[in-house]
Amino acid sequence: MTNFNVILFNNFETLDVFGPIEVIGKLGKHYEIECFSEKGGIITSSQNIRVETLPISDINRDGILLIPGGFGTRSEVNNKELIRYIKDLSLCAKFVLTVCTGSALLASTGLLKGIMATTNKMAFDWVIEQDKDVQWIRKARWVKDGKYYTSSGVSAGIDMALGFIADTMGTEVAEKISQGIEYVWNRDKDSDLFC
Amino acid sequence: MTNFNVILFNNFETLDVFGPIEVIGKLGKHYEIECFSEKGGIITSSQNIRVETLPISDINRDGILLIPGGFGTRSEVNNKELIRYIKDLSLCAKFVLTVCTGSALLASTGLLKGIMATTNKMAFDWVIEQDKDVQWIRKARWVKDGKYYTSSGVSAGIDMALGFIADTMGTEVAEKISQGIEYVWNRDKDSDLFC
Numbered sequence: 001m002t003n004f005n006v007i008l009f010n011n012f013e014t015l016d017v018f019g020p021i022e023v024i025g026k027l028g029k030h031y032e033i034e035c036f037s038e039k040g041g042i043i044t045s046s047q048n049i050r051v052e053t054l055p056i057s058d059i060n061r062d063g064i065l066l067i068p069g070g071f072g073t074r075s076e077v078n079n080k081e082l083i084r085y086i087k088d089l090s091l092c093a094k095f096v097l098t099v100c101t102g103s104a105l106l107a108s109t110g111l112l113k114g115i116m117a118t119t120n121k122m123a124f125d126w127v128i129e130q131d132k133d134v135q136w137i138r139k140a141r142w143v144k145d146g147k148y149y150t151s152s153g154v155s156a157g158i159d160m161a162l163g164f165i166a167d168t169m170g171t172e173v174a175e176k177i178s179q180g181i182e183y184v185w186n187r188d189k190d191s192d193l194f195c
Numbered sequence: 196m197t198n199f200n201v202i203l204f205n206n207f208e209t210l211d212v213f214g215p216i217e218v219i220g221k222l223g224k225h226y227e228i229e230c231f232s233e234k235g236g237i238i239t240s241s242q243n244i245r246v247e248t249l250p251i252s253d254i255n256r257d258g259i260l261l262i263p264g265g266f267g268t269r270s271e272v273n274n275k276e277l278i279r280y281i282k283d284l285s286l287c288a289k290f291v292l293t294v295c296t297g298s299a300l301l302a303s304t305g306l307l308k309g310i311m312a313t314t315n316k317m318a319f320d321w322v323i324e325q326d327k328d329v330q331w332i333r334k335a336r337w338v339k340d341g342k343y344y345t346s347s348g349v350s351a352g353i354d355m356a357l358g359f360i361a362d363t364m365g366t367e368v369a370e371k372i373s374q375g376i377e378y379v380w381n382r383d384k385d386s387d388l389f390c
Contacts, residue, residue: 015217015376018244022210022349025242033243042247047220048228049213050247052237122375153377154217158350180317181210182348182389184381194377 002094003063004031007086007105008043008053009079011072015154016099017045020066020161026177027165031064038082046071056085061092068157069100069120077108077130087111097149097164099157106150107131116145120153121195139195141186152192159186197289198258199226202281202300203238203248204274206267210349211294212240215261215356221372222360226259233277241266251280256287263352264295264315272303272325282306292344292359294352301345302326311340315348316390334390336381347387354381 004024006017017035024031037043040055067086076082087109090096098106103119106112107130116135119127128136137143142151142160144167151160162185166174178185186193199219201212212230219226232238235250262281271277282304285291293301298314301307302325311330314322323331332338337346337355339362346355357380361369373380381388 013217014213014220018209018213021242021244022208025209035244047213047216049216049230052245052247120377153375155353155376155378179389180348181350182315183350184379184388186379193379194374 001029001032003060004033004066005059005063005089006033006035006066006068007056007089008035008037008051008068009072009076009082010044011046011070012043012068013070013100013154014045014047014049016068016070016102016157017066019155019158020097020099022181023158023161023165023177026180027169027173038079038085059089061089063093065089065093065096067096067098067102067105069098069102069104069123069154073101073104077104083108093147095147095149095164097151097160099151099160100153101127103127103150104130106148107134112148115148116143117148117150118143118152119150122153139192140190141192142189144189152194158183160189163187163189196224196227198255199228199261200254200258200284201228201230201261201263202251203230203232203246203263204267204271204277205239206241206265207238207263208265208295208349209240209242209244211263211265211297211352212261214350214353215292215294217376218353218356218360218372221375222364233274233280254284256284258288260284260288260291262291262293262297262300264293264297264299264318264349268296268299272299278303288342290342290344290359292346292355294346294355295348296322298322298345299325301343302329307343310343311338312343312345313338313347314345317348334387335385336387337384339384347389353378355384358382358384
């Protein structure tokens with residue numbers, strides 16, 4: 001079983017996390033999903049959802065990383081301790097997935113230099129300031145470059161998670177999951193209706 | 196401000212809750228979102244998300260109720276205490292919204308007799324057994340009958356929540372939210388691609 005490690009912080013965007021988690025969770029025992037935060041304990045989303053987390057120091061680093069966005073990223077990009085953890089974990093992770101402004105946190109590590117990535121359109125100008133050496137792509141539902149998957153705003157994370165499953169386990173598996181959760185999968189990562 | 200009260204139980208389906216919460220949360224201070232469970236404390240979803248809840252006895256009953264579905268409903272339909280709470284709260288609520296098999300819990304109260312409702316296609320035969328006097332509609336993204344909104348499986352809850360906002364606050368508000376979260380809103384409640 002592979003660890004699917006979610007990094008939370010206060011004022012994360014609710015659906016950035018739980019869209020992808022719904023999709024990944026449908027793979028059953030294939031992935032072990034766990035939420036982590038810098039110090040563990042209760043973390044509250046921008047929509048007042050309080051989630052219990054484990055301390056980030058407890059992560060099995062040899063897994064997959066999901067980094068959501070949200071209003072909280074505006075201050076967390078300056079949280080050196082969290083960015084150091086994200087850098088360290090991203091180096092070890094099999095894959096790193098970001099949703100929305102989660103890419104700002106990943107870009108702050110410097111690991112995306114020269115790599116293609118996208119983010120939320122509404123926050124685009126702020127996100128790209130975090131590292132101008134990233135090959136930022138404005139028009140994309142999501143972008144894959146090596147082990148890095150970055151998605152556009154909020155709901156795009158669901159499409160990206162299905163795309164990640166299609167890439168790693170086959171399109172049929174992704175299609176079955178989207179059918180099961182009655183979700184109309186926007187499967188073309190280059191088609192962006194919001195740009 | 197209106198209370199938006201979410202009823203949780205173990206093995207609820209993650210996206211059934213957090214899809215609608217993302218949408219409703221975008222209304223800012225219009226709604227006060229809070230999660231409740233029978234006894235309060237940590238409740239765990241089928242996807243291993245642990246959410247902190249308040250005891251259901253603390254609910255301000257004069258609000259809006261959201262009842263998710265998920266594997267947990269299979270046992271909760273037999274939880275007389277929870278069904279009694281849901282009946283009591285539904286009678287007082289301005290609106291009652293259910294996602295997926297959450298309609299099985301609502302139907303178990305007897306309040307849906309003669310009322311049009313829908314649910315998840317995959318669990319349809321089990322759900323309609325909870326009360327055969329409901330006007331169950333198989334083919335619908337979501338159904339509105341009076342103050343009751345019931346949706347199809349999982350992701351349909353997002354479309355229903357946007358439909359609820361369109362009905363109560365105007366289509367422009369719903370459209371602005373769906374744009375903001377980069378979600379392709381399936382806005383026709385009678386169009387069901389999964390049936």
